[in-house]
Amino acid sequence: MRALAEPHRRRILELVAGVERSAGEIAAEFAITRPAVSQHLAVLRQAGLVEERREGTRRLYRARPEGFVPLRDFLERFWDERLERLRLAAELEEGRRRSGSSSG
Amino acid sequence: MRALAEPHRRRILELVAGVERSAGEIAAEFAITRPAVSQHLAVLRQAGLVEERREGTRRLYRARPEGFVPLRDFLERFWDERLERLRLAAELEEGRRRSGSSSG
DNA sequence: CAAATCTGTAAGTTGACTCTTACGTAAGCC
DNA sequence: GGCTTACGTAAGAGTCAACTTACAGATTTG
Numbered sequence: 371m372r373a374l375a376e377p378h379r380r381r382i383l384e385l386v387a388g389v390e391r392s393a394g395e396i397a398a399e400f401a402i403t404r405p406a407v408s409q410h411l412a413v414l415r416q417a418g419l420v421e422e423r424r425e426g427t428r429r430l431y432r433a434r435p436e437g438f439v440p441l442r443d444f445l446e447r448f449w450d451e452r453l454e455r456l457r458l459a460a461e462l463e464e465g466r467r468r469s470g471s472s473s474g
Numbered sequence: 475m476r477a478l479a480e481p482h483r484r485r486i487l488e489l490v491a492g493v494e495r496s497a498g499e500i501a502a503e504f505a506i507t508r509p510a511v512s513q514h515l516a517v518l519r520q521a522g523l524v525e526e527r528r529e530g531t532r533r534l535y536r537a538r539p540e541g542f543v544p545l546r547d548f549l550e551r552f553w554d555e556r557l558e559r560l561r562l563a564a565e566l567e568e569g570r571r572r573s574g575s576s577s578g
Numbered sequence: 579c580a581a582a583t584c585t586g587t588a589a590g591t592t593g594a595c596t597c598t599t600a601c602g603t604a605a606g607c608c
Numbered sequence: 609g610g611c612t613t614a615c616g617t618a619a620g621a622g623t624c625a626a627c628t629t630a631c632a633g634a635t636t637t638g
Contacts, residue, residue, distance in 0.1 A: 375479035376626080380548070387551050388559070393585060406627055408586055427584040427635045435552050435559075442549060444484070447491055448542050480596080497615060510597055512616055531605045531614045580638090587632075595624075602617075608610090 371441060373417035378402065379410050383433055386420060392428045475545060477521035482506065483514050487537055490524060496532045 373379055378400060385396055397407040411431060414420040418437035423430045477483060482504060489500055501511040515535060518524040522541035527534045 371484070372479045375476045378626090380475070384551065394583095397585095402626085403628065404585075405587080405629085409626075412586080424634095429585065433552055438549055438552050441545075442553065445542055445546055445549060447488065448537055448539050449546065482596090498613095501615095506596090507598065508614090509599085509616075513596080516616080528604095533615065581636105582638105583634100583636080585632100585634085588630085590628090592627080593625090595622105597622080598620090600618085603615085604613105605615105606611105606613080608612105 371444070373413050373419060374441070376410065376413075378407075379414055382407070382410055382414065383419060386431050387433045390423070390430045390432045392430055394428070396431065475521075475548070477517050477523060478545070480514065480517075482511075483518055486511070486514055486518065487523060490535050491537045494527070494534045494536045496534055498532070500535065 374383075381399070382396055385391055385399060393408060393411060394404070396411070397404040400407060411420065411422075414431075415422055419434055420431045420437075421434045423432075478487075485503070486500055489495055489503060497512060497515060498508070500515070501508040504511060515524065515526075518535075519526055523538055524535050524541075525538045527536075
């Protein structure tokens with residue numbers, strides 16, 4: 371998850387979301403040098419967020435959705451909490467309507 | 475999103491997910507000093523991931539689900555891609571079954 | 579094999595992040 | 609008012625992450 375901290379890496383991921391792109395194409399989108407982008411790609415690959423495929427001298431990258439599962443699971447803990455809070459609020463509302471008593 | 479890079483901060487968020495806890499209670503869960511935890515809480519607050527409420531000398535913290543919306547939106551771009559890929563694969567499968575031609 | 583292209587790796591520098599210690603601030607108690 | 613509790617803030621040290629330049633490896637072309 372630390373891999374997502376870097377803004378460049380997030381943009382790289384968006385560039386290769388569902389689309390295969392070469393390292394050079396990706397690097398062309400940034401102001402930083404190609405080696406820097408290459409290092410970012412290595413980090414993303416180690417984190418399981420992108421997959422690499424070699425074609426001739428080029429290396430093609432694409433986002434790997436399964437790599438985002440841990441993040442999704444983490445996120446869900448907070449999203450569910452919100453839903454639960456809404457549900458609790460709704461139940462309180464209903465209970466109040468029935469009995470008219472306010473318990474704190 | 476940089477706020478989630480730090481493991482301590484992620485654990486703090488889990489501790490205050492749907493539950494209100496004081497800074498002291500949170501700090502007690504870690505090996506690092508209270509000031510360090512306090513600094514983490516400040517980062518999380520600035521990122522909009524937790525909200526603070528003062529009660530006497532204590533400060534109570536709780537996760538703020540709305541703060542996770544940008545992350546959820548970012549994540550969805552990749553999750554949708556996966557779903558779309560699965561749907562495409564299913565369509566291909568169906569088309570293959572109907573016509574019997576194997577293209578690719 | 580030599581040249582060109584595309585790319586990753588190594589080494590070193592700079593800046594940011596995280597931590598600790600020391601101190602300051604606000605609320606409660608006697 | 610003085611003491612205690614609970615907490616944040618300031619300043620400084622150590623560590624890690626991101627970048628650049630220089631170089632090396634792999635593939636295609638002639």
